[in-house]
Amino acid sequence: MAIKIMYQNSPIGSKLMKSYGMIFGVQTGLFYMLPWTQRALDKLIRLIDQEMESIGAQKMTMTCLTPAELWKKTGRWDSMGSELLKLPDRHKKMFCLGPTHEEAVTFLVSQKKLERKHLPLKLYQITRKFRDEMAPKYGLLRSREFDMKDLYTFDESVEKAEETYNSVCDAYNRLFTRLGVNFIKVEGATGVIGGTLSHEYHIPASAGQDSLFICNKCGIGVNKEVMDKDVLQTNHCKHRDCCDLKTSSGIEVGHTFLLGTKYSEPFNLHYNYVEGQKHLVEMGCFGLGVSRILQASIEHLSSDIQVVWPKLIAPYQVCIIPQKAGYKADVTWALAEQLYDQLNSIPHLRGEIVLHDKIQLSIGKRLKNMRRIGFPYAIVLGKKALEEEPLFELQSLYSNSSDMLTMPDLIDKLKNSIETIK
Amino acid sequence: MAIKIMYQNSPIGSKLMKSYGMIFGVQTGLFYMLPWTQRALDKLIRLIDQEMESIGAQKMTMTCLTPAELWKKTGRWDSMGSELLKLPDRHKKMFCLGPTHEEAVTFLVSQKKLERKHLPLKLYQITRKFRDEMAPKYGLLRSREFDMKDLYTFDESVEKAEETYNSVCDAYNRLFTRLGVNFIKVEGATGVIGGTLSHEYHIPASAGQDSLFICNKCGIGVNKEVMDKDVLQTNHCKHRDCCDLKTSSGIEVGHTFLLGTKYSEPFNLHYNYVEGQKHLVEMGCFGLGVSRILQASIEHLSSDIQVVWPKLIAPYQVCIIPQKAGYKADVTWALAEQLYDQLNSIPHLRGEIVLHDKIQLSIGKRLKNMRRIGFPYAIVLGKKALEEEPLFELQSLYSNSSDMLTMPDLIDKLKNSIETIK
Structure with a gap:
């Protein structure tokens, strides 16, 4: 059932993503995810699922169409302003396209008879969200339709809610660490969502629209939006006795x-606490900008001439580049196919290998293209692959290092050094 | 990082799905997928991804918000009628919420310089679709917001397009066969989508709204909607010399x-065929009602007292039921945990096992519940689990058979008989 993935079957190529055919803008702020990026997105979603499962959160899906009456109950039908996309159905009932689902999920849970033993309850979804931005820009960073992970938690007390809050923050820390991107956690504004405590997760990148202040000594960071006037004027962090304030641009991803x-x-x-004694449920909500993480990671890791993905979610891991059409090209092609089959038979590498079949192009040209669009590894079958014991050149494109290896060594090395999400 | 999945952490519960807490209706025709069903949905999506990959189709995602001008180009902005949900953005630009994406995808491909060597091109997505049904009913069978897989194919000639068409039909056949559901393929109406050839895939179920006529002799089936008057009147199939016409109710799923x-x-x-010689591209489109397949399969396979899922996509595969609280319950609980850990360490069974921790309930009661909500297998730790060599009762809940097995035999049997999608 498996088919060999040839390069030609992969239509692949912010500035980087658009120019390399990773996303397609159909209108201002509305982007299609093209196959290349879709693969990274699917992997990122599996990674998030793993981290959510690790804290006992359960996945579900709510509808995009959210009845107006739910939003009127909390007053947000009006207070959200013109960013909320609204429409009537055929019976003139009004709906909004959910930018977030606090009302929708709270309504769901309120319809169940909740006992203390059911708590904590942690429900999340990864779905399309909508926001009619005044000025959408920067591709997936500020678009009008985007993918978001939203988790809602329900606890019996403030203390328990704080415990849950910390466990989610830990999961976020693990997620960004596994992605291999730097991140900055700062105090955030609660804004229209409301609540008593809020943190933002940022990936540092010059394209970021947020200005962050972080104290190198106490480690506490803050978004400029929510800084005290005092701090802004004195350029001092919250703690009076420690201060080494640095600023950074960040892209908010959580x-x-x-x-x-x-x-x-x-x-x-x-x-129901005990029979007849009722308590209000303490809630938390936790967002991750899923499609935004994709682009923010690329902005953070890449250079002008090379897309670098977080390795774990790179669309494919390895590109095999056999010799250019011509003298003995059939020999390296046969070797390349053999290598492809062997790598592809390793469970965690299955589906991660591409065989570059445009052999009318020179090795150098193909290698340059593969580097540009973000392959972590390339295997070049040049002249040394024609020797009695063929040698393969393994290039680590993100670190610019390379090795000449025999096929068994090569397979061993890739098997052990590549981590994938299944 | 793995957590033990306890029964209490799984809020689990058409008639069956609603009453068992599998879906939640927030409004007429608008349903949330609750965690139990979400798991089946995610598995079904992976299964579809596998079959699409096997024919070289590439996954992508288009936006739900589709610019009106694209739909005006084909005249469907008006001809789709009142089922199309329309809304303006803040700049009064009009959009529809995509019920299907022929315009959107054709626009995308038309923006690329297409060479003959790029064809066939096969692009698909699995996303939320919208249809403002006059009378939504039957839960996920006819809802206003639903999950659909839509594949669009691009070929160089009618002959090549037919080849592609047949390869997709083969993939659909494999998909339904792997799901273990009967299906009927009949000639369909092209309707507002248009085109020259069309087939429908139905899962037979009394809840189905379509009347199908199938000839037992020639195997050709037809939807009543598109039957010739002749056939309807004479009750004869298309071939004059063979006829053994039967009728069936079906739920259209593809x-x-x-x-x-x-x-x-x-x-x-x-x-570009050759320099300067241009040809129009021949297209095909292929839908699968993803959320509908979930409910149709349940309708097809279940009885009044038991939900039966296609085994391959059952939310979980195995429920372990230790003895009720009381005499020596700690012994079977420890055994149950050991069994859980061992089964969960088998890669393809990881995450498929639930430990039923409501031990204040009798074994019989828990077993009855697990049967109702669609567990394929239950392992009961009764009195025989207290013997020197503990014996476990493996119940195959879909076939109503059971075996008493030692732990090694039990693990072996489950390892070999359960197929999962990873």
Whole structure:
């Protein structure tokens, strides 16, 4: 059932993503994910699923169409302003296209008879969200339709909600660490979502629209938006006795909120503590900009001439480049096919290998293209592959190092050094 | 990082799905997928991805918001009628919420310089679709927001397009065969999508809204909608000399269309045959009702008292039921945990095992619940698990058979008999 993935079957190529055919803008702020990027997106989603599962969160899906009456209950139908896309159905009932789902999920949980033993409850989804931005820009960084992971948590008390909050932050830390990107966690603004505590996760990148202040001594960071006037004027961090304030540009990729009872109250979401004694549920909400993480990671890791993906979610891991058409090209082609089959038979590498079949192009040209679009590894079958014991050149394109290896050594090395998500 | 999946952490519960908490209706025709069903959905999506990959199709994602001008180009902005959900953005530009994406994808491909060597091109997505049904009903069978797989194919000639058409039909056949559901393929109506050839895939179920006529002799089936008056009146199949016409109710779960140049023409989608010689591209489109397949399969396989999923996509495969709280319950609990860990360490069974921790309930009651909500297998740790060599009762809940096995035999049997999708 498996088919050999040839280069020609992969239509592959912000500035980098657009120019290399990774995304397609159909209108201002509306982008298609092209196959190359889709693969990275699917991997990122599996990675997020793993981290959510590790904290006992359960995946579900709510509808994009959210009934107006839910949003009217919390007043956000009006307070969200013109970013909320609204439409009527054929019966003139009004809906919005969910930019976030606090109302929708709180309504769901309020329809169940909740006991103390059901808590904590952690529900999340990874779905399309909508925001009618005034000025969409920067590709996937600020688009009008985007993929978001939104987790909603339900706890019996403020203390338990804080525990849950910390466990989600830990999961976010693990996620960004596994991606191999630097991240900055700063105090954030609660904004229209509301609540009592909020943090933002940023990936540092010059394209970032947020200005962050981080104290190198106490480690506490803050978004300029929410800085005290004092701090701004004195250029001093919150702690009076320590201060080594640095600024950084960041792309916001995650946001966590302790919501308190802001949503459970209007939806009358109680749980039974003991018979006849009801308590309001304490809530939290936790977002990750999924499609935004893709582009932010690329902005963060890449150079002008080379796309660098977080290795774990690179669309493919290895590109095999056999010799150019001509003298004895059939020999390296046969070797390349053999190598492809062997690598592809290793469970965690299955589907991660591409055989570059445009052999009318020179090795150098193909290698340059593969470097540009973000392959972590290339295997070149040049003249040394024609020797009695063929040698293969393994190039680590992200670190610019290379090795000449026999086929068994090459397979061993890739098997052990590549981590994938299945 | 793995956590033990306890029953309490899995909020689990058409008639069956709603009553068992598998879906939640927030409004007429708008359903949330609850965690139980979400797991089946994610598996079904992976299965579809596998079959699409096997025919060289590439996954991508288009936006739900589709610019009106694309739909006006083909006249469908008006001809789709009131099922099309329309809305303006803040600049009064009009969009529809895509019920299907022929225009959107043809526009994309028409923006690339297409050479003959790029064909066939096969692009698909699995995304939310929208249809403002006059009378939504039957849960996921006819809802207003649903998951669909839509594949679009681009070929150089009618003959090549037919080859592609047949390869997709083969993939659909494999898909339904792997799901273990009966299916009926009949000639369908091309309707508002248009084109020259169309087939429908149905899962037979009494809840189905389509009446199908199938000739037992020639095997050709037809939807009543598109039957010749002749056939309807004479009750004869298309072939004059063979006839053994039977009728069946079916739920439409797939639809295939050979589109010809209906979309490539208005979008001026040509490819370069040789320098200076241009040809219109021949297109096909192929849908699968993803969320509908979930419910149709359940309708098809289940009884009034038991949900039966296609085994391959059952939310979990095995439920371990230790003895009720009381005499020596700690012994079977420890055994159950050991069994859980061992099964969970088998790569293809990882994440498929649930340990039923509501041990205040009797074994019988828990077993009855697990049977109802569609576990393929239950392992009961009753009195025989307390013997010197513990014996475990493996119940195959779909076939109502059971075996008493030692732990090694039990693990071996499950390892070999359960197929999962990773």
